[in-house]
Amino acid sequence: MSTTADTIRNGVDTAQLYGTxxxxxxxxxxxxxxxxxxxxxxxxxxxxxxxxxxxxxxQEDTSRAEEFVVDAGEPAILLGTDTGPNxxxxxxxxxxACLTTSxxxxxxxxxxxxxxxxxxxxxxxxxxxxxxxxxEVRNGFERIRVSFRVAGDxxxxxxxxxxxxxxxxxxxxxxxxxxxxxxxxxxxx
Amino acid sequence: MSTTADTIRNGVDTAQLYGTxxxxxxxxxxxxxxxxxxxxxxxxxxxxxxxxxxxxxxQEDTSRAEEFVVDAGEPAILLGTDTGPNxxxxxxxxxxACLTTSxxxxxxxxxxxxxxxxxxxxxxxxxxxxxxxxxEVRNGFERIRVSFRVAGDxxxxxxxxxxxxxxxxxxxxxxxxxxxxxxxxxxxx
Numbered sequence: 253m254s255t256t257a258d259t260i261r262n263g264v265d266t267a268q269l270y271g272t273x274x275x276x277x278x279x280x281x282x283x284x285x286x287x288x289x290x291x292x293x294x295x296x297x298x299x300x301x302x303x304x305x306x307x308x309x310x311q312e313d314t315s316r317a318e319e320f321v322v323d324a325g326e327p328a329i330l331l332g333t334d335t336g337p338n339x340x341x342x343x344x345x346x347x348x349a350c351l352t353t354s355x356x357x358x359x360x361x362x363x364x365x366x367x368x369x370x371x372x373x374x375x376x377x378x379x380x381x382x383x384x385x386x387x388e389v390r391n392g393f394e395r396i397r398v399s400f401r402v403a404g405d406x407x408x409x410x411x412x413x414x415x416x417x418x419x420x421x422x423x424x425x426x427x428x429x430x431x432x433x434x435x436x437x438x439x440x441x
Numbered sequence: 442m443s444t445t446a447d448t449i450r451n452g453v454d455t456a457q458l459y460g461t462x463x464x465x466x467x468x469x470x471x472x473x474x475x476x477x478x479x480x481x482x483x484x485x486x487x488x489x490x491x492x493x494x495x496x497x498x499x500q501e502d503t504s505r506a507e508e509f510v511v512d513a514g515e516p517a518i519l520l521g522t523d524t525g526p527n528x529x530x531x532x533x534x535x536x537x538a539c540l541t542t543s544x545x546x547x548x549x550x551x552x553x554x555x556x557x558x559x560x561x562x563x564x565x566x567x568x569x570x571x572x573x574x575x576x577e578v579r580n581g582f583e584r585i586r587v588s589f590r591v592a593g594d595x596x597x598x599x600x601x602x603x604x605x606x607x608x609x610x611x612x613x614x615x616x617x618x619x620x621x622x623x624x625x626x627x628x629x630x
Contacts, residue, residue, distance in 0.1 A: 263485025264520055272520070276574055283569040283578075287529050291537035293558035296452025299541045301534040303526045308518050315517050320526045322511070324538035328504050329497050331453055331461070331546070337492045337509045339539030339613045340476050342531055345490040347623070348480035349513035350528030352488045354571070357520070368630065369482035375621075380472040382543070382612045385465055389472075391609075392616035396623045403630040411629045419625055420580075423571045424528045427581035431620035432564075434536070434585045436608055440600045441557065441592040 264360035282309045297325050297332030330379075340393065343428070344373040350424035351398065358417045364410060368403040396428070453549035471498045486514050486521030519568075529582065532617070533562040539613035540587065547606045553599060557592040585617070 259267035276282045286307040293299045304319035305312060324339055326332025337345070348371050359366050375396045381389035402411050419425055448456035465471045475496040482488045493508035494501060513528055515521025526534070537560050548555050564585045570578035591600050608614055 263487070269520055272518075273572060273574060276569060276572065280569060280574075283567050283572070283574070285566045285568050287527070287533060287564045287566065287582075289526075289530055289533035289537050289562045291534070291541055291560045291562070293541050293545060293555070296545065297542050298452070299538050299545075299558075301537055303530045303534065306516070306530075308516075313516060313518060316523055320530075322526065322531075322534050324534070324542070326542065327495070327497075327502060329461075329502060331457055334505055337511065338476070339535045339542060339611075340616075341478055341492045341495075341509075342511075342535035342538060343613050343616060344476060344478035345480070345492065345511050345513070346528045346531035346535055348478050348490055349488055349531060351625070352480055352482050353486050353513070353515065353528060356482060356485065356488075366482070369488075371480045373478045373480070375476050377474045377476065377612065378472050379474050380465060380469060381615070382610050383462060383465065383472070384610055385462060385469075385472070390615055390619070392612045392614075392619070393476075393621045396621055398623060398625045400625065400627045401630060402627060408629045412627055415625065415627045421571050421573055422528075423566065423581045424532050425581075425623065426570070426579055427529075427532060427617060429620050429623050430579070430581070431618050432582045432585055434587060434614065434618050436540070436587045436589065436604065438589045438591060438601055438604045440597045441590060 261360040261363070262356045262366050264357055266360050269357065269361060284310070297330070297338075298335040299324050340375060340377065344375055344396065346424050347396065347398070347428050348373050350422045351400075351418055354418035354422040355402070355415055358421065359404065359414045362410075362414060364404050364406040364414055366402065366404040368401065370401045372399045373397065450549040450552070451545045451555050453546055455549050458546065458550060473499070486519070486527075487524035488513050529564060529566065533564055533585065535613050536585065536587070536617050537562050539611045540589075540607055543607035543611040544591070544604055547610065548593065548603045551599075551603060553593050553595040553603055555591065555593040557590065559590045561588045562586065
């Protein structure tokens with residue numbers, strides 16, 4: 253067997269993973285990241301975000317060949333024309349994607365070969381808040397439920413441990429459950 | 442001038458907007474929404490979310506002709522192959538999109554014609570948290586900065602009021618700044 257084949261698990265190069273961890277342990281300044289998004293309003297509920305550059309490991313990361321373009325919208329009942337998922341649905345996607353990637357990386361590090369990871373997310377919202385009809389109702393989701401279905405070559409207990417550990421380490425899970433300070437500046441033209 | 446042209450502002454049908462608000466005032470049960478996302482792991486940091494159905498106004502909403510498909514990934518430095526923006530970047534997109542749509546709707550309701558809405562978002566993260574290298578560092582963003590550039594046919598003060606009001610009503614701004622309870626269930630196969 254080749255060394256490469258041995259180190260890749262769940263599509264994650266575990267040798268590179270451990271190398272990254274060792275590099276950051278030796279120089280914690282490498283862990284300072286900044287992610288970015290640029291959004292432009294198009295019309296009505298249609299707006300578009302471009303994502304490409306970010307800061308990592310003490311420099312601007314220019315490794316991405318192209319920018320990503322992501323469109324948002326609203327369904328008809330919320331006065332849009334379905335030009336994309338709505339912002340709250342994108343938030344559920346961000347949470348699902350982060351928990352899943354964390355799960356896959358944790359499994360790779362622990363020697364668990366996964367065969368299937370699926371999740372369904374539901375967020376309950378009383379839109380009286382966001383529509384300005386009630387100050388007693390919050391604007392955002394009241395609660396979010398995540399249901400994972402996970403299969404792999406480990407006993408059920410170990411698979412559950414991997415999911416629990418992923419939850420403890422997911423960036424977006426932390427953001428969504430604990431909140432983050434956000435500042436908003438405005439320039440008018 | 443036609444009535445239709447009069448009621449559409451910033452691409453938002455304000456007659457429909459006020460009709461929706463009146464309908465919910467008359468029957469607040471119409472405000473109960475549930476948004477959903479389904480995610481499937483593909484390989485490594487690559488996973489895919491599909492979004493279509495949701496619950497609104499006391500029924501399943503089946504108005505969307507097609508499902509939306511959204512791919513996530515990670516850049517090379519985070520062991521991925523750029524199969525899409527990463528989950529933290531999608532969270533910034535969700536926040537930008539929600540603030541922008543709120544701003545556009547508020548402006549429409551207040552008679553402000555917008556000509557430009559752009560925003561840049563930056564989120565600072567020390568990845569020692571998410572990588573499990575430090576328990577003193579949080580996993581998610583330490584802070585998020587949003588910079589809006591807004592132009593329209595209203596005085597600067599009114600444009601700033603519209604942005605402030607959008608912030609007070611944005612669902613994702615509420616979620617990201619205040620947090621939401623999340624439950625995670627696991628089924629193994």
